[in-house]
Amino acid sequence: MAGIPARISIKELETSLASVRGLEVVLGRVVHDDWDEKMGPTPYPSVTTLRSWDHRLLGRYEPFYSPFCDMCCLCTYGKCDLTAGKKGACGIDIRTQQGKIVLLACLMGAAAHATHSRHILDYLIKKRGRDHPIDLGEEVILEAPIIRTVTGIRPKTLGDLEEVVDYVTSQIAQLLSATATGQESNYLDYESKALHAGMLDNVALEISDIAQISGLNFPKGDPNAALINIGMGVVDKSKPVILCVGHNVAPGAETIDYLDKEGLYGQVEVAGICCTAHDLARYRSGAKIIGPLSKQLTFVKSGVADVMIVDQECVRADIVQEAEKVGTRVITTIDQICAGLPDMTSLPPESVVERLASGKELGVLVRDPAKVAKIAVKTAISIAPARRRLTVSKDQEVLAAAAKCTLCHECRRACPNDLEIDTGVNDLRNGSMQKLALLYDFCMNCGRCVSACARQIPILDLLELANRERIKSERFKVRAGRGPILDTEIRNVGRPIVMGEIPGVVAFVGCSNYPNGGKELVEMADEFARRRFIVVASGCSAMDIARYNDENGQSLYEKYPGDFDAGCIANVGSCVANAHIIGAAVKIANIFAKRPLRANFEEIADYILNRVGAVAIAWGAQHQKAASIGTGVNRLGIPVILGPHGAKYRRAYLGRSDMDERWNAYDVRTGRSVYVGPAPEHLVYVAETKEEAMIMTARLVMRPSDTSKGRLIKLSNYIDLHRKLFGKIPDDFHLFVRTETDLPLGMKDELLAVMKEKEWKPKDIPELGSTIVDRLVPKKV
């Protein structure tokens, strides 16, 4: 635990050795260390401390680059053509440049999460005090697994987290400097730095979420957290509506507090889009969730919101203009998004309300959450009645615009998913809305089609019109983010996960840039929960999992329990709550396997890579934050599967199952080199389809330490899933069979016959597991 800075001042000192005047010594922090775990080898790792671990990983999982652009445009030497072996004027080649771009993406993500953690921490310290305890409930003793593993400190109060934020931000600055022209020159070292950025990102996530759980009393690992209303139709439009967009819950939480204080709670609707919505629902179960990022433009264009509070991250760059078009007043609240609006933080709230309500200003910047709350509520109440009266139907105008369609196809060609918008709009000329209506499930509402249309046809408005009744009645249930995984849950599932008897942990994470709409996510989560995997979710994915009901009218959160256990689906919460999914893997190493975690990143990551069958599916990953979260997860040895848009991140980490020499590890008992492949086969893999992602998930949960019983269960799932989806057993199942005892009993003869044809030979199974870290190998071999 860290204390306050110490200052030692000597005005005048005479000794036999020297005379001293005006000496002042300042110690940054005094550490009162009452943690009895010995300090590990890598406290507060620098940019290069874990480089050797990174290079081991990258030796097995080589970076695979798919450049998005062949040019380098980062300095005035450019533009430089780096195509196929050409070098830029600074000497850089495409591989190194891609490494640099990947690092930049990870730094953008990590910086966003770091500033988020700084903002929320400053807010909570101001509100609750520096000594406010970090408290995740009685069943969570291991409160900060990532922070403990990375930094070697055990934070006890909000104030203790400040030095961790300082560490993260200073490291980000160091990494950013490496991307300047004339700095780092090797792609593997760029990747090592990207892995470092990812790890820092994960630390920042944990700071934010344990701070807000403690400071705002969010659910503390409650598997039965409240079921929350989610959907485009959940808002009661007869009331004033305040919409919160972004990721920082502070102004939204203050709004709820203010409504409470004024006795107005329930008379004003408070709803959210994106992760702020998750966190509002964790703060108060009456808050409503419109949906993920992909619903932002459509909902804002609807004009339902009277006031929109914008905080940080994942906010569309045109959202203020779109809000202004429909008369929604906008309050931006954070340094990161000023949106060109006048700063009215220092004005009395009443004065700001008057300007917004009268229409003198349609948007303002107010950097004080408490003031934001007062302004938002008073403005919404003031303008709502008149705005309701002004509602004018533009349906005929919108429909008439469709007649201008020339079927030029520019809308389809602008669509990220190549949706047949062109014929959908053109069909309206013949009075048919059917095709356009069908696109609703697949459209991510990015609006690129609207920008591309030379005839200015309001395509998103047409899409809304074609689906109006469905949108109005769209209501589902999502479980409020539960936050941490309980230590007791880890004790229950640690052994079966490590032995392979629970076939795996599958985390649905990331944004909503899906290739075929969100329903695929629901189908995947349902399938893995039915197969008794542990399914967890966060962020936009956690919302989208709720957005389809089954034949009984239930969402998956109503259908499955919210525990961290086989056959359950647990929503941990917003993006920053991803820390609990990552932390669960660390907890398994510590709580179940008793591995020391204090400043011991490499050993913990090695344990996870070799033994914990966890996989993340970021099916709609879009943001740089998803890149940084995922890259941090990779450094801990956890594979990530991306949807096809994920190829635009430019880099995967791929293993080669056909190269036996890459799959050697040490037997931890004998120190002998043993073949352990190909498990897990890849660290980052981009799947073209949902089916491929599911099959890859069943492969990537395999780990060298699986017992034969565990591998049998995992193989059964792999083969059975392949049969179900593709109608046959996989051609390569034999790669994952180490001994005949790994084979599912019911299929043994059939599989053995195939294996004989493929000249399969048995392999050794390391009795006590394997490691890829030399120092963890017994000295006497």
Next chain:
Amino acid sequence: MTMAVPWQTGNIVGPKNALLLNPEHCARLLKAAKRPLIVVGANATSPSVGLPDLGEYVLRLAKSMKAQVVASPTVQSQFDSTGGMQVFSMGLEDLTNRLKDKRWKGFDGRGPYDYALLIGGVYYFESQMLATLKHFAPHVRTVSLDRFYQPNASFSFPNMDMAKWRDGLNMITQELGGKR
């Protein structure tokens, strides 16, 4: 040389873009292939991207130029019933990673492929995989057989409508000696 624009209009990749093919050029080009591989993507059966009889066509093309065929796991099983030759199964990213490795001996162990003919992939994903091969696999010439211009390929058809594309594909197999 005729200019072509990518099907997805924002997919501007850089100075080196695929050379445009017409069916006659394509057939001549493919005759030069010594060890071709046909790569079938997951959208091959999608109504707006593929053809109803694309599986049958791919096998006809493969036979006419003695090519091997690999398909995305999502569509590979649909080839089995058409019979006649082995269709391998592999995800496109895994495959691309191997194709760019000059040491990879291919599915039959006889050495690296010199031509990769792509058809039926998810457009933007296939574009990224073609970018990998463009930069890191100088030993592989890539040909996009889809009806959408793919600038990252070595050679590509321009954007064209379904009927013209179907005729073009049939013309290629005729030129190569395959029966229609």
